[in-house]
Amino acid sequence: MKGLKIIVLAKQVPDTRNVGKDAMKSDGTINRAALPAIFNPEDLNALEQALRLKDKYKGSTVSIVTMGPGRAADIVREGLFRGADNGYLLTDRAFAGSDTLATSYALSCAIKKIEPFDIIISGRQAIDGDTAQVGPQVAEKLDLPQVTYAEEIISVENKIVNIKRRLERGVEIVSSPMPVLITVNGSAADCRVRNSKLLMKYKHAKTVSELQNESDDYIKLQKERTYLQIKEWNVSDVSADKEALGLSGSPTKVKQIDNVVLQAKESKKLTSDDKDIDFLIKELVENHTIG
Amino acid sequence: MNNVFVYCEIEDSIVADVSLELLTKGRDLANQLKCDLEAVAIGYNLKEIGKQIFPYGVDKLHIADDKRLEYYLTLPFSSIVINLFKKENPQVALFGATSVGRDLGPRISSALVSGLTADCTGLVVGDYDDPKTKKNYKNLLYQIRPAFGGNIIATIVNPEHRPQMATVREGVMKKEIFKHNYSGSVVNINVDDYLNDTDFAVKIIERHIEANKIDIKKSSIIVAGGYGVGSKENFKLLFELADVLGGEVGASRAAVDAGYVEHDRQIGQTGITVRPKLYIACGISGQIQHRSGMEESAIIISVNNDPEAPINSIADYVINGNVAEVLPKMIKYYKMNSK
Numbered sequence: 001m002k003g004l005k006i007i008v009l010a011k012q013v014p015d016t017r018n019v020g021k022d023a024m025k026s027d028g029t030i031n032r033a034a035l036p037a038i039f040n041p042e043d044l045n046a047l048e049q050a051l052r053l054k055d056k057y058k059g060s061t062v063s064i065v066t067m068g069p070g071r072a073a074d075i076v077r078e079g080l081f082r083g084a085d086n087g088y089l090l091t092d093r094a095f096a097g098s099d100t101l102a103t104s105y106a107l108s109c110a111i112k113k114i115e116p117f118d119i120i121i122s123g124r125q126a127i128d129g130d131t132a133q134v135g136p137q138v139a140e141k142l143d144l145p146q147v148t149y150a151e152e153i154i155s156v157e158n159k160i161v162n163i164k165r166r167l168e169r170g171v172e173i174v175s176s177p178m179p180v181l182i183t184v185n186g187s188a189a190d191c192r193v194r195n196s197k198l199l200m201k202y203k204h205a206k207t208v209s210e211l212q213n214e215s216d217d218y219i220k221l222q223k224e225r226t227y228l229q230i231k232e233w234n235v236s237d238v239s240a241d242k243e244a245l246g247l248s249g250s251p252t253k254v255k256q257i258d259n260v261v262l263q264a265k266e267s268k269k270l271t272s273d274d275k276d277i278d279f280l281i282k283e284l285v286e287n288h289t290i291g
Numbered sequence: 292m293n294n295v296f297v298y299c300e301i302e303d304s305i306v307a308d309v310s311l312e313l314l315t316k317g318r319d320l321a322n323q324l325k326c327d328l329e330a331v332a333i334g335y336n337l338k339e340i341g342k343q344i345f346p347y348g349v350d351k352l353h354i355a356d357d358k359r360l361e362y363y364l365t366l367p368f369s370s371i372v373i374n375l376f377k378k379e380n381p382q383v384a385l386f387g388a389t390s391v392g393r394d395l396g397p398r399i400s401s402a403l404v405s406g407l408t409a410d411c412t413g414l415v416v417g418d419y420d421d422p423k424t425k426k427n428y429k430n431l432l433y434q435i436r437p438a439f440g441g442n443i444i445a446t447i448v449n450p451e452h453r454p455q456m457a458t459v460r461e462g463v464m465k466k467e468i469f470k471h472n473y474s475g476s477v478v479n480i481n482v483d484d485y486l487n488d489t490d491f492a493v494k495i496i497e498r499h500i501e502a503n504k505i506d507i508k509k510s511s512i513i514v515a516g517g518y519g520v521g522s523k524e525n526f527k528l529l530f531e532l533a534d535v536l537g538g539e540v541g542a543s544r545a546a547v548d549a550g551y552v553e554h555d556r557q558i559g560q561t562g563i564t565v566r567p568k569l570y571i572a573c574g575i576s577g578q579i580q581h582r583s584g585m586e587e588s589a590i591i592i593s594v595n596n597d598p599e600a601p602i603n604s605i606a607d608y609v610i611n612g613n614v615a616e617v618l619p620k621m622i623k624y625y626k627m628n629s630k
């Protein structure tokens with residue numbers, strides 16, 4: 001079998017799992033700047049599945065595609081440090097404010113530029129939205145079959161991919177022809193760590209914008225080592241229609257945002273003393289909550 | 292035309308609870324919007340399925356019944372729903388936020404270029420003034436959901452695009468029979484009009500799906516444990532207390548992740564939502580993702596050795612103490628007082 005051409009869709013997200021005290025402002029709103037930007041966890045699971053295919057099927061390549069502000073080039077670099085071969089950053093003001101539909105449109109335009117490919121892999125969902133919509137929507141836009149909730153890409157034989165899915169109450173093994181889009185669950189294998197050789201090799205991988213502030217010598221070096229170039233694409237590079245992007249391309253509008261406020265109840269304070277527990281149980285029995 | 296549609300998930304000829312919950316919500320929305328409620332059922336051997344669906348107030352049931360549709364597959368199922376929606380133009384379409392609904396919903400919304408909001412915790416009819424165009428919209432569906440890891444609550448609207456689509460997790464909406472003898476019409480979909488062979492490109496090779504063994508949602512008393520319970524061994528105390536009270540055991544994600552109990556018992560944003568008569572939170576700190584799945588419980592007791600634990604602020608009774616010490620006493624005094 002000749003190698004597979006694999007695309008991994010990955011997103012940089014604020015680490016919403018660690019919204020600590022310093023991330024909440026005194027008025028109860030979130031201070032986004034205080035949240036570290038991380039590689040979306042399930043996208044790392046996706047990357048690992050891609051890298052395993054690359055290990056197994058010689059000659060395969062893994063390309064990272066991410067969309068976001070300039071600093072999202074970190075996602076491509078992180079992918080390179082762990083074993084990806086190259087990467088693309090979609091960045092343009094016109095992408096800002098996109099909902100999942102507009103995002104999937106932008107990604108599908110980029111993927112059309114990268115064609116041909118065999119497998120697109122992404123995380124099931126991103127922790128800043130938890131929607132799980134972008135993967136299937138990209139698949140629909142590219143008219144591809146999709147396999148969601150994947151836990152393991154088992155094998156590729158005769159242009160057919162075998163995939164194990166982890167569902168609410170069990171597992172399913174499915175086969176799909178290629179090209180196909182697969183979204184990977186957090187229950188899949190963790191991603192390997194950075195490889196120190198790759199870290200050395202790709203430390204200076206940069207986008208065009210990142211090079212702007214560098215010295216001429218540095219830029220010259222970059223030009224010679226093409227593997228250090230992270231491709232940076234804007235709306236016209238991927239031939240996208242501006243109207244289908246950003247706020248205008250997003251059917252969903254945010255009407256209102258409310259902070260989660262804790263409404264403190266009047267609670268009865270008790271201890272673990274026998275008399276307190278006895279009192280509590282009696283009260284619950286009397287008001288028919290239990291018994 | 293322009294009715295409220297609910298997609299009904301079916302496994303082993305039984306309509307999923309989440310779909311029945313959505314039918315109840317759908318009936319309520321249809322009443323407010325003064326339109327009909329329609330349901331879509333896709334599967335195999337569905338001749339009797341209407342009996343389960345109509346009592347929830349369904350006016351029209353669309354059935355696609357075919358051997359090839361016995362198990363959910365993205366392409367044929369989405370193809371049927373997309374074509375049906377193109378013909379019927381629903382104003383609202385609801386799906387369970389399950390592995391099926393979250394696979395199907397986005398595919399449909401992409402094909403129809405309509406907005407989809409995932410994991411809604413509230414669906415309300417209301418008006419909307421667009422701040423930019425100053426246009427006023429009447430009777431939109433407010434899709435209310437936690438966002439940003441549950442730290443904020445967002446209200447989403449889809450002013451221009453139809454259907455307004457949303458997914459909702461199991462247990463979030465209440466399931467209620469509308470009228471036992473409610474009757475509506477059945478429309479049999481001719482599946483060959485909507486399907487072609489390429490829709491069956493993805494094949495199911497093996498399937499091991501277990502019936503829902505643990506169903507804590509129906510229990511009116513839940514004894515839930517968190518990371519503070521400390522061990523699988525200590526969780527036995529919770530099972531014992533639940534047993535004497537006639538309740539079920541639930542858990543926080545940290546307790547599930549630690550392997551103290553099975554995932555089916557996880558309560559919260561990524562687990563199930565419960566609203567029992569009594570919720571006893573043992574060694575649970577009460578992060579927002581957990582609270583969103585239990586805060587509507589009628590009475591909440593918190594057993595925690597940290598008097599400042601966030602859960603305490605929504606508890607009716609706060610017992611400052613150690614789980615391993617308090618639970619045996621609760622069991623003992625219940626046995627003494629209940630007779």
Ligand SMILES: Cc1cc2nc3c(=O)[nH]c(=O)nc-3n(C[C@H](O)[C@H](O)[C@H](O)COP(=O)(O)OP(=O)(O)OC[C@H]3O[C@@H](n4cnc5c(N)ncnc54)[C@H](O)[C@@H]3O)c2cc1C
Pocket residue numbers: 016017127130440516517518519520521542543544545546557558559560561562563573574575576577578579580581584594595596597600612613614615
């Ligand atoms: C996207 C996302 C989704 C999530 N979904 C969920 C979800 O669905 N459900 C969920 O529960 N969580 C969810 N979480 C995780 C959630 O944020 C918390 O991490 C989790 O709920 C904490 O569980 P805990 O309260 O058991 O553990 P901890 O926060 O570690 O709390 C343990 C508590 O036990 C107390 N304690 C310790 N020892 C004792 C003792 N001996 N006796 C009495 N008390 C003791 C401590 O004081 C503390 O209050 C989610 C997080 C994210 C980011």
